Amino acid sequence: MDVCRFLKRKDWDTHPLIAGYRWSNTFYIHSQSLFFSFMLKDLILRNRSYRRFYQNEEITEEQLRKWLELARFSASGRNAQTLKYILSNTREKNDKIFGTLAWAGFLEDWPGPSEGERPSAYLVQVLDKEISTQYYCDDGIAAQSILLGAVEDGYGGCILRAINKPMLAKELYIPEQYEIINVIALGKPNETIVIDELKDGDYKYWRDENGVHHVPKRVVDDLVVKDGY
Numbered sequence: 001m002d003v004c005r006f007l008k009r010k011d012w013d014t015h016p017l018i019a020g021y022r023w024s025n026t027f028y029i030h031s032q033s034l035f036f037s038f039m040l041k042d043l044i045l046r047n048r049s050y051r052r053f054y055q056n057e058e059i060t061e062e063q064l065r066k067w068l069e070l071a072r073f074s075a076s077g078r079n080a081q082t083l084k085y086i087l088s089n090t091r092e093k094n095d096k097i098f099g100t101l102a103w104a105g106f107l108e109d110w111p112g113p114s115e116g117e118r119p120s121a122y123l124v125q126v127l128d129k130e131i132s133t134q135y136y137c138d139d140g141i142a143a144q145s146i147l148l149g150a151v152e153d154g155y156g157g158c159i160l161r162a163i164n165k166p167m168l169a170k171e172l173y174i175p176e177q178y179e180i181i182n183v184i185a186l187g188k189p190n191e192t193i194v195i196d197e198l199k200d201g202d203y204k205y206w207r208d209e210n211g212v213h214h215v216p217k218r219v220v221d222d223l224v225v226k227d228g229y
């Protein structure tokens with residue numbers, strides 16, 4: 001589109017310097033967007049829900065803050081930015097959080113990551129009710145931004161909403177002002193996850209005999225409503 005517009009501009013076409021600059025500028029923009037679309041799909045594909053980690057791989061507060069910055073720049077309903085985060089990357093605090101979480105409901109025989117493969121850090125995403133009692137869909141957008149940042153840096157994680165909230169609030173002495181929304185577990189992934197095509201409506205994720213985690217996903221055609229609306 002841009003290229004066509006530039007070509008129609010007579011002065012840019014005839015002036016070698018301007019045309020050259022515009023061309024290279026245009027090419028630069030186009031090649032950048034091609035680069036980003038490749039990068040984004042790659043990141044999203046790699047951004048699986050990881051639940052087994054190299055527990056002894058540390059995550060620093062600096063890293064957590066770097067990923068949080070991506071949440072900071074993300075969309076927010078009414079731009080109210082009502083979500084905040086409790087950072088955890090110490091053994092003691094991590095253990096407290098871990099004890100309040102329910103992992104992979106469909107894997108009935110698996111109680112969750114065992115000692116040595118647990119997350120190295122957590123972000124407890126809370127709603128600051130003193131700003132507003134609404135958070136619209138900010139929680140998922142922010143969580144995805146955080147996780148994409150982690151994946152880009154060679155880490156990964158999982159959004160957990162199955163939380164014993166009263167217990168977590170008590171364990172971390174979270175004041176009434178904050179409502180727990182999600183926990184984002186983070187670490188250096190130590191598991192293989194593959195995406196399968198979803199068949200016969202069965203969306204349950206599962207693990208094979210080699211411990212590979214399978215996630216069935218609907219094909220794009222099945223995401224399209226075909227009733228002619």
Ligand SMILES: Cc1cc2nc3c(=O)[nH]c(=O)nc-3n(C[C@H](O)[C@H](O)[C@H](O)COP(=O)(O)O)c2cc1C
Pocket residue numbers: 047048049050051102103104105158159160161162163205215
């Ligand atoms: C809102 C939300 C809540 C989730 N809660 C949990 C949870 O409590 N425990 C868990 O193990 N996984 C949880 N997950 C992870 C999903 O199970 C996971 O996204 C799904 O199996 C698809 O896998 P994928 O993320 O690799 O595509 C949650 C994901 C989302 C988006």
